[in-house]
Amino acid sequence: VPSQTELLYDLGLEDKIIGITKFCVHPYHFKSTKKSVGGTKKVHFEKIRLLQPDIIICNKEENTLEMVEQLRKICPVWVTNIATIEDNFQMITDFGQLFNCRTESQKWNDKLAFALTDFKNYIKDKEIKKVAYFIWKKPFMVAGSDNFINELLKLNHFENIYQNKGRYPEIELKKMRLEGDPDLVFLSSEPYPFAEEDAFEIGRHTHHAKTVFVDGEMFSWYGSRLLKAFDYFKKMHEKL
Incomplete structure (x- = not known):
C-alpha cells in the first residue's frame, strides 16, 4: 500500500x-530500486514468494481477504x-x-500530534461547509463514512453530505x-483522474457549489503523509 511504503521509508x-506495489510512488527512487509485485488488488504471488519476505504489510481496505489468505x-x-487519526497514531506505534x-x-507521532494541535487551532473558527467528495466516475462514487477521507473532511470543518450512505456509495447526480x-x-x-468537463457536469446538478480539484494523496494517504497534509489543508482553505 503506497502510504504504508512511504511510512516505512520515513x-x-x-x-x-x-x-x-506499482502504485508505491513515494519515495520516487523506489521505482528503480525495489521489486514491484503488482497492484493492491492483484499481486504476483510467485514474485513475492521468491523475495522470501519475513513479513508482509497489507491493509483491510486496499487488499482483499482472499489475497491476505x-x-x-x-x-x-x-x-x-x-x-x-487515532488509528494512524496506533499504526505508527505498531x-x-x-x-x-x-x-x-x-x-x-510527536511531530504529527504537534501539527494536529496546530491545525485544530487554525480551523476552529472556520465556517462548516457541506461537501461532496468524488472519487470515481462511471458510476459516480463518493467518499461516505467510516474511512480516512471522511475523518479528514470532518477535521477540516466539512460536513460530508453522503456520510450516511455507506463507505463509498454510488450516487446519482440528479439527486x-x-x-x-x-x-x-x-x-x-x-x-480517478477527473477532468474539467466532469467538474461542469457535476457542478450543474447543484444550486451554487464551487467545484475544486483536490490532491487525493492529502485526503486519503495516512502514515507520515499526514504531516504534509496539514500544510496543504491550510493553503486550500485560503483559496476557498
Whole structure:
C-alpha cells in the first residue's frame, strides 16, 4: 500500500523493504530500486514468494481477504485498518514495535500530534461547509463514512453530505440537491483522474457549489503523509 511504503521509508527502514506495489510512488527512487509485485488488488504471488519476505504489510481496505489468505501461505501478514487519526497514531506505534524502530516512530507521532494541535487551532473558527467528495466516475462514487477521507473532511470543518450512505456509495447526480446540495464539490486526483468537463457536469446538478480539484494523496494517504497534509489543508482553505 503506497502510504504504508512511504511510512516505512520515513521510519528509516528503506534497506528492509524488498517489494512494493506499482502504485508505491513515494519515495520516487523506489521505482528503480525495489521489486514491484503488482497492484493492491492483484499481486504476483510467485514474485513475492521468491523475495522470501519475513513479513508482509497489507491493509483491510486496499487488499482483499482472499489475497491476505494466499499471502499468509508465504509468511506472516500484518493487516492495518485505518479510518481515524487515532488509528494512524496506533499504526505508527505498531510499526515501531514490529520493526524495532520505536524511537523513530515516537518522533513521528510527536511531530504529527504537534501539527494536529496546530491545525485544530487554525480551523476552529472556520465556517462548516457541506461537501461532496468524488472519487470515481462511471458510476459516480463518493467518499461516505467510516474511512480516512471522511475523518479528514470532518477535521477540516466539512460536513460530508453522503456520510450516511455507506463507505463509498454510488450516487446519482440528479439527486444531489435533495441529498444535501453541497457548498463544495471536491474532485479527487485519485483513484480517478477527473477532468474539467466532469467538474461542469457535476457542478450543474447543484444550486451554487464551487467545484475544486483536490490532491487525493492529502485526503486519503495516512502514515507520515499526514504531516504534509496539514500544510496543504491550510493553503486550500485560503483559496476557498
